[in-house]
Amino acid sequence: xxxxxxxxxxxxxxxxxxxLIPQDAKIPIPPGTYPSMIELAQHCNTCHxxxxxxxxxxxVVGRGNLQASIMxxxxxxxxxxxxxxxxxxxxxxxxxxxxxxxxxxDSEQDVYIANINxxxxxxxxxxxxxxxxxxxxxxxxxxxxxxxxxxLLTGATALKGLxxxxxxxxxxxxxxxxxxxxxxxxxxxxxxxxxNPSRETGSPKWLMWQDIQVVRAKFDExxxxx
Numbered sequence: 001x002x003x004x005x006x007x008x009x010x011x012x013x014x015x016x017x018x019x020l021i022p023q024d025a026k027i028p029i030p031p032g033t034y035p036s037m038i039e040l041a042q043h044c045n046t047c048h049x050x051x052x053x054x055x056x057x058x059x060v061v062g063r064g065n066l067q068a069s070i071m072x073x074x075x076x077x078x079x080x081x082x083x084x085x086x087x088x089x090x091x092x093x094x095x096x097x098x099x100x101x102x103x104x105x106d107s108e109q110d111v112y113i114a115n116i117n118x119x120x121x122x123x124x125x126x127x128x129x130x131x132x133x134x135x136x137x138x139x140x141x142x143x144x145x146x147x148x149x150x151x152l153l154t155g156a157t158a159l160k161g162l163x164x165x166x167x168x169x170x171x172x173x174x175x176x177x178x179x180x181x182x183x184x185x186x187x188x189x190x191x192x193x194x195x196n197p198s199r200e201t202g203s204p205k206w207l208m209w210q211d212i213q214v215v216r217a218k219f220d221e222x223x224x225x226x
Contacts (some may be wrong), residue, residue: 007049029141040145052127057120062112067146071143071146072138074088076126077156078090092189092190099212114210117131148182150222152187155169155192162184163179
């Protein structure tokens with residue numbers, strides 16, 4: 001088939017390029033592609049834009065309030081998340097719930113939780129640059145649909161994946177970064193806190209406590225919906 005005929009297929013109203021999105025990472029996902037999170041989740045659950053689609057049990061799209069003012073973005077699903085199809089449900093998720101509760105946030109009402117990647121990398125390794133690139137358009141659509149005022153980026157993969165930030169998270173955690181009209185804050189991933197349980201002044205857990213209080217203060221200052 002020559003290039004003119006190929007082009008005519010995409011111009012033909014009977015040929016829906018949108019249906020190709022889950023099959024090929026080269027197919028773009030323009031803003032406004034998905035009218036709802038339900039339709040986005042359907043594509044995620046049939047997605048093979050990267051090889052992770054071949055090994056997942058469930059795509060992990062998100063949980064929480066679809067109209068939340070705070071969006072929490074993690075890295076990639078682990079085993080518990082892969083089995084349940086929900087983000088942050090293992091030990092790290094339990095700690096995240098405690099962190100939110102310490103600042104009087106309700107994980108079902110005040111936040112929406114998602115990941116940079118929707119499918120679990122084998123062995124819980126970090127997702128590759130290509131895997132992040134293939135999945136990121138879904139995340140951008142999620143952000144558009146939820147329309148949060150505040151985004152918390154948990155861990156280095158989330159920080160680099162969304163903002164292309166090269167600085168170490170230890171250097172910029174707790175700082176506000178403006179992105180696309182939204183306030184983003186890098187914070188330590190709960191799994192990192194589990195590996196560093198000390199609560200001494202200056203420890204990761206102590207710093208996390210400071211950071212979540214700053215988030216609470218900004219939430220109240222903005223007078224955003226709860």
